[in-house]
Structure formats: structure tokens, C-alpha cells
Amino acid sequence: MDRTDTVTAVWALSLGALLIGLSLLAASIGQYPISWDDLAQYIAASIGMAEGPLDATASLVLTEVRLPRVAAAIVAGAVLASAGAVYQGMFRNPLVSPDILGVSTGAGLGAALGILLSLSIVMIQLFAFVGGLLTVAVVYLLASRIQRQDPTLILVLSGIVIGSLAGASLSLVKILADPYDQLPAITFWLLGSFAAIDRGDLTAALPACLVALVPMILFRWRMNVLSLGDEEAKSLGINPGQTRVILIAAATLMTSAAVAIAGVIGWVGLVTPHIARMMVGPNFSRLLPISMLLGACFMLLVDTVARTLTQTETPIGILTAFIGAPVFVWLLFTTRRGWQ
Amino acid sequence: MIETKALSVGYSQPILEDLSVTFAPGQLHALLGPNGCGKTTLFKTLMGLLPPLAGSVSLHGKPLSSLSDLERARQIAYVPQIQQHVFPYTAIEMVLMGRTAHVGMFSTPSAEDHDSAEAALAQLQIAHLAHQEFTKLSGGQRQLVILARALAQGASMLVLDEPTASLDFGNEIRVLDEVARLATDGWTVVLSTHNPTHAMQLANQVVVLKDGRLLDQGAAKQILTEDLLNTLYDTSIGIGSVDGLPVCVAKPKAKRS
Numbered sequence: 001m002d003r004t005d006t007v008t009a010v011w012a013l014s015l016g017a018l019l020i021g022l023s024l025l026a027a028s029i030g031q032y033p034i035s036w037d038d039l040a041q042y043i044a045a046s047i048g049m050a051e052g053p054l055d056a057t058a059s060l061v062l063t064e065v066r067l068p069r070v071a072a073a074i075v076a077g078a079v080l081a082s083a084g085a086v087y088q089g090m091f092r093n094p095l096v097s098p099d100i101l102g103v104s105t106g107a108g109l110g111a112a113l114g115i116l117l118s119l120s121i122v123m124i125q126l127f128a129f130v131g132g133l134l135t136v137a138v139v140y141l142l143a144s145r146i147q148r149q150d151p152t153l154i155l156v157l158s159g160i161v162i163g164s165l166a167g168a169s170l171s172l173v174k175i176l177a178d179p180y181d182q183l184p185a186i187t188f189w190l191l192g193s194f195a196a197i198d199r200g201d202l203t204a205a206l207p208a209c210l211v212a213l214v215p216m217i218l219f220r221w222r223m224n225v226l227s228l229g230d231e232e233a234k235s236l237g238i239n240p241g242q243t244r245v246i247l248i249a250a251a252t253l254m255t256s257a258a259v260a261i262a263g264v265i266g267w268v269g270l271v272t273p274h275i276a277r278m279m280v281g282p283n284f285s286r287l288l289p290i291s292m293l294l295g296a297c298f299m300l301l302v303d304t305v306a307r308t309l310t311q312t313e314t315p316i317g318i319l320t321a322f323i324g325a326p327v328f329v330w331l332l333f334t335t336r337r338g339w340q
Numbered sequence: 341m342i343e344t345k346a347l348s349v350g351y352s353q354p355i356l357e358d359l360s361v362t363f364a365p366g367q368l369h370a371l372l373g374p375n376g377c378g379k380t381t382l383f384k385t386l387m388g389l390l391p392p393l394a395g396s397v398s399l400h401g402k403p404l405s406s407l408s409d410l411e412r413a414r415q416i417a418y419v420p421q422i423q424q425h426v427f428p429y430t431a432i433e434m435v436l437m438g439r440t441a442h443v444g445m446f447s448t449p450s451a452e453d454h455d456s457a458e459a460a461l462a463q464l465q466i467a468h469l470a471h472q473e474f475t476k477l478s479g480g481q482r483q484l485v486i487l488a489r490a491l492a493q494g495a496s497m498l499v500l501d502e503p504t505a506s507l508d509f510g511n512e513i514r515v516l517d518e519v520a521r522l523a524t525d526g527w528t529v530v531l532s533t534h535n536p537t538h539a540m541q542l543a544n545q546v547v548v549l550k551d552g553r554l555l556d557q558g559a560a561k562q563i564l565t566e567d568l569l570n571t572l573y574d575t576s577i578g579i580g581s582v583d584g585l586p587v588c589v590a591k592p593k594a595k596r597s
Binding site: 002003004089092093094218219220221222224225227228229231232233234235236237238239277281282283285 | 384387388389408409410412413414417418420423425426427428429430433437438440441443445446447448449471493
């Protein structure tokens with residue numbers, strides 16, 4: 001076990017402990033506060049160690065509202081962070097993320113269409129996935145057709161262009177939406193929110209996330225080789241094409257699943273892989289789990305703040321931007337060296 | 341053994357045409373030619389990164405086109421010109437990536453792979469760099485790490501594109517000594533260089549390219565004459581000797597007699 005493995009283990013344990021602590025905190029605070037005693041009894045009862053007359057309201061709040069929401073925030077955070085880590089590696093570009101590539105907006109457009117057509121949550125996810133995949137394909141093709149000196153910049157610019165096109169189409173969908181029923185849903189959800197999460201949403205999104213996680217884990221070594229670029233990967237013995245397509249599709253599927261349940265939440269996918277890389281380096285075997293834990297902690301914290309800060313819910317996308325933007329500026333100052 | 345037959349290379353237009361050469365095991369081959377004569381393009385074609393426009397390439401008698409990326413990587417390793425790398429992998433991680441052709445599709449490098457990577461770093465006397473970030477190393481150190489990666493690849497043929505281009509005077513000869521030793525050990529080594537002195541001192545065979553054609557090829561001592569070098573570089577070149585070693589200088593206009 002070398003030094004980096006020890007560092008990784010320490011980070012993983014610390015972040016894991018932090019995540020558990022945050023989860024307990026998030027489960028207890030809210031509009032209907034739940035005491036630590038009630039929470040402890042609920043946990044003991046649910047693992048069969050105690051059967052207790054837990055307060056019926058507390059139990060209902062935890063089972064139907066609080067815990068699905070905590071779980072959704074964890075899943076969305078982990079998923080957006082791992083998608084970000086994959087995009088950054090696959091495009092050899094530390095400046096890309098689901099939101100900058102326009103994938104989130106593309107998936108949002110697909111999902112909004114789904115809402116407009118009053119489809120089921122599974123179909124909305126499918127629409128989101130198709131929207132996200134189309135966006136990333138168009139962005140990538142556009143960027144690879146424009147042969148310029150600075151591919152990093154061109155990729156980011158293509159993402160912005162296609163993302164804003166998708167954004168405009170989204171506005172069009174909003175105009176067409178029913179102003180009393182669909183429009184508020186679309187608008188609120190576009191800013192990102194876990195307010196409307198129920199257990200059904202969670203069970204619909206989880207399979208897609210787990211399926212997408214499989215290639216990321218399987219190809220964890222090849223991810224590193226592919227992040228060196230096509231020519232080096234090929235001369236080292238890998239045909240980059242197929243693996244890259246599979247991984248980009250997996251990252252897009254994850255993003256779409258998160259978008260379908262929680263709306264468009266920016267910055268997490270850009271910033272968390274950076275911070276994870278500062279902690280444990282770029283090796284994907286370590287980067288993936290640490291990014292996931294970090295993204296989960298961050299999202300859970302932000303969501304808990306979003307629902308307790310004021311009387312009304314603050315859309316989470318607003319908070320992630322307020323936190324993510326300054327953090328990213330700080331990252332630009334500190335990590336510029338590696339980005340020539 | 342690398343063989344080319346009537347090979348034309350280029351992107352859409354041929355840059356280098358009708359090249360038939362053989363690079364044999366146990367020999368150090370130097371490729372000489374002015375800027376833009378197609379050395380890098382030729383190497384990319386030998387590595388299967390660029391399809392030939394005409395003719396064929398074979399490795400140990402097997403057509404290159406019949407080998408998968410993995411099969412090819414187990415036979416031939418490539419040290420490209422200095423590349424820009426984005427992510428701060430450590431030196432040992434970079435060298436481990438040389439083991440990719442021996443790592444299963446869904447696996448990570450084994451203890452054995454780690455041993456090979458460490459041995460490759462030790463062979464080039466850069467074991468102390470193992471845990472430093474590759475992107476923070478100097479150009480010369482990065483070149484040595486990439487050479488170590490090629491050594492770890494478990495191949496028997498090595499292609500180096502201007503391996504000494506960014507090295508200081510001392511590192512230049514250190515890298516070349518290592519490369520020459522590989523040839524003595526039986527590797528097939530091909531390198532391109534802009535320094536005819538290197539070719540004269542270390543190469544067994546030279547291939548001289550100019551204007552998209554093979555100008556000459558053969559034993560270094562026989563064909564690298566002042567006349568040939570004058571033609572090759574369109575300037576005035578003198579060959580002398582230091583302690584019995586051939587040395588080649590391009591003469592500045594003001595000092596020509």
C-alpha cells in the first residue's frame with residue numbers, strides 16, 4: 001500500500017463519516033423537526049433492533065418525505081460528480097462538466113417535453129437521456145469539426161452555443177405549457193429542486209444510475225489511458241473509439257437520471273472532480289469514489305440549507321451557483337499550472 | 341523487425357513516397373532529414389496511428405494491418421515528441437500506463453506490472469521521480485519517464501520521435517546511451533534526430549530522407565559524408581573527430597573558408 005492509497009483511504013473514511021453525519025442532521029431538521037431520540041428509535045426499529053411506538057407523524061415524515069429526499073440528494077450529487085469526472089477525462093479537458101457541455105440543459109429540454117406531454121417519470125427520464133445524448137453528440141461533432149489551436153476553448157464554446165440553443169427551445173416549451181399546472185412545475189424544476197421527490201422518483205432513477213456506474217467501474221484503468229489522448233492510448237494498445245463512446249453515454253445517462261428527478265443543477269459536476277483530484281490525484285480508481293462522496297456530501301448539505309434557510313424553499317440551482325462560481329474562480333487561480 | 345514496402349505516407353496528400361526500408365533487430369537506426377520531410381508522419385504510420393496511402397508495413401513478417409491495437413502494442417513501443425498532458429498523474433502512474441497491453445480490459449495493473457514499471461524507472465536512474473507529478477517535471481525528465489513507459493511495455497521494437505529534442509547536453513547522451521544499449525540487447529530501435537553527430541556516433545544504420553523521397557540508406561560510417569550532409573541540409577557542413585569520435589558541425593556563413 002503506497003502513500004497515495006493511504007491518503008485515499010483517509011479521505012474516503014472522512015467523507016463517508018461526514019456523509020453519515022450530514023444524513024442524520026438532514027433527517028432531523030426541517031419544517032417538522034425530529035428529535036435525536038425519535039431518529040435513533042426509527043433507525044433501531046428499521047433494522048429490527050427495537051420495535052417501538054415511534055410517533056406516527058415522525059415516522060410518516062421520515063419514510064415518505066425526509067429520507068427519500070436525503071437519498072435523492074445523495075444520489076444526484078454522487079451522479080453529477082462522477083459524470084463530471086468522466087467528461088473531464090474523456091474530453092481531456094478539466095473545464096467541462098454536464099452543465100458546461102450543455103448536457104444538463106439538453107436533458108432538461110427532453111424532460112420538459114416529457115412534462116408537457118404529461119408522461120410518466122420513466123418516460124421523462126428517457127426523454128431526458130435522449131436530449132442529453134443528442135446535445136453531447138452535437139457539441140462534440142461541432143468542436144471536432146472546428147480545427148483550431150485551442151481545443152479546450154472550442155469544446156467549451158460549442159457547449160455554450162448548443163446549451164443556449166437548448167435553453168431557447170426550453171423557453172419555447174415553457175410558452176406552450178399550461179400556465180397553471182405545467183409551467184410552475186417546469187420553471188421550479190429547471191432551477192433544480194428536491195422538493196417534489198417521492199420514493200417513486202427515486203426507484204425510477206436508481207437503476208439508470210447503477211447501470212451507468214458499471215462501465216465507469218469496469219473501465220477505471222482505461223479511463224486513465226484514454227485521458228492521455230487518442231494517439232497515446234492507441235499506441236499503448238487501446239482502441240479509444242468504442243470505450244470512449246460507452247463512457248460518455250454512461251455519464252450522459254447518469255446526468256439525465258439526475259436531471260429527470262431533480263432538475264438542472266449546475267456546478268457540482270464541474271467543481272467536485274477538481275477538488276477530488278486535488279485530494280487524491282487524477283487516477284480514476286481513486287478519483288471516482290472520492291468525487292462521488294464529495295458530490296453527495298455537497299449536494300446533501302446544499303439541499304438541507306435550501307429547505308431550512310427560509311420559510312419558502314430556495315431552488316438548489318441558485319445555491320450551487322452561489323457556492324460553485326466563487327469556488328471555481330479560486331480553482332482557476334490555484335490549478336492553472338496543469339492546464340497549458 | 342520492421343519492414344516497409346513501397347510505402348507512401350501522409351494525411352490526404354503523400355508527404356513521403358515509395359519507401360522500402362528494413363529495420364532489423366539489434367540495430368540502432370537513425371532517421372535523418374530536414375524539417376517537414378515526413379519523419380513523424382512515417383512513425384505514425386509505423387505505429388498504426390495513420391493508415392498508409394500506399395504500400396505496406398510489416399512487424400516481424402506480419403502485416404501491420406492484421407494486428408489489433410493490443411497485439412501491436414505488445415511488439416512495438418512509441419516515444420512521441422513531447423506531448424501536452426492535462427492531468428497531473430505521477431511519474432509511476434504514467435509508466436504503469438505502458439503496461440496497458442498486459443492489463444485485462446476490466447482490470448487494473450497487477451503487482452507484476454508495478455514491478456515492471458519500477459524496474460523501468462530504475463533502469464533509467466529516475467526511480468526518485470516515481471511519486472512526483474509528471475506535469476511538474478522538466479522536459480528532459482518527462483522524456484525519460486515516457487522512455488521508461490516504453491520500456492515497461494514489454495515490446496521488442498522501439499520508435500522514438502526526436503527523443504533528444506528538449507533535453508540538455510548531459511541528458512541527451514544519457515537517453516541515447518540507454519537507447520543504444522537496448523539495441524545491443526536485441527531491440528529493434530528506430531529514432532529520428534536533427535543531429536547527424538548522434539547518428540554517426542551511435543547508429544548502426546541510417547535512413548536519409550529528403551523532399552519526400554529516400555535519399556540514401558546504409559551503414560552510418562559509409563554514407564554520412566560531408567557531401568551527403570551538405571545536400572541534405574543545404575548548408576556547409578564539416579566532419580571532424582574528437583578522441584576518435586566523429587563530430588559534425590554546421591559552419592556559420594562568416595566562418596566558412
